[in-house]
Amino acid sequence: MGLFGKTSFAAIMRRMFGKKHAKIGIYGPPNVGKTTLANRILRDWTGDIMGSVSEIPHETRIAKWKKDVKIENGNSSLFMDIVDTPGISTKVDYKEFMNIYGLNKDESKQRAKEATEGVIESIRWLEGIDGVLLVMDSTQDPFTQVNITILGNLEARNLPVLIAANKIDMEESSPATLKSAFPQHPVIPISALTGYNSENLYSTMIKQFSRKRKKKRRQ
């Protein structure tokens, strides 16, 4: 038995300076690649996948989660419960599923109904998480109200945020725009589809989500 009894020195240091286990929510608007990224993380670290992906928005309409995913980088590691949340939006129009994506009326209405429930579920998950991987589409304008609302909410809760600037495999992507839009947060350009820069994402996740932060209560 050492100086600290059965508790290792490393455990004491972790207790003082950071944590080893965190519940991380993958958030963002619909169709930015949240589930593709969740699948990438799980495939890389567990060999599993989180869920199906589709070009039709609101494919994920119920939050899915995977517990105890261990992510390592050199000597550091972090266990994460990863929650893949439905996309957050301010509107859901079933006609969009019909007119743009060719679903029939019943399918479209059902998808729209489930999508609205999914948005509510995503917002409620914010209460119980330790950090957020906020996925943005680097081919799109970053100043959307949904991005700003999510970020404002996380900042007000004092939750650690890491922005994944996704889809940088696409020609029109501009991760630099995202970086300049949100200079107060770490922004990692990635392609969840190809896995480009995922090592950098993982090491930043460990760094960002291991930090011990005092959560603010809702006012």
Added chain:
Amino acid sequence: MTKNIDGISVNLVSRDKLDEFSSTEKLNFILKEVKKGKVLVLEQGLTPFEQTELIEHTMKEIKQDTFIGIEIEGYSEDKQTFIQKIFKIIKKPRMTVIGPADLLKTIRKDSNMIQTRIIPGTGAK
């Protein structure tokens, strides 16, 4: 939602009026007006928590053939200064425009201007 064929109401709501409301009253007021087809410009916007609550309430109110949700754009809270942080002075969020999603469409937004378009009759779908 019934669109007024005589035109679309765009109402500027003063900070004083908004200050009279509790958070819940404010959100109820906004949704009620927007569901009537009105566009609101709030002199003082919503806090981040109010914004997520508004989204949550909006999702509950969606009726597929009559109300598909809201379009909202605004500027977030200014950064707190050192003094404000010390004295815990909460800076209020800034101007915000909110309207029915089938009527109001954001064209462009930057740090100086929010450009929107109101599409009467056919909506913005």
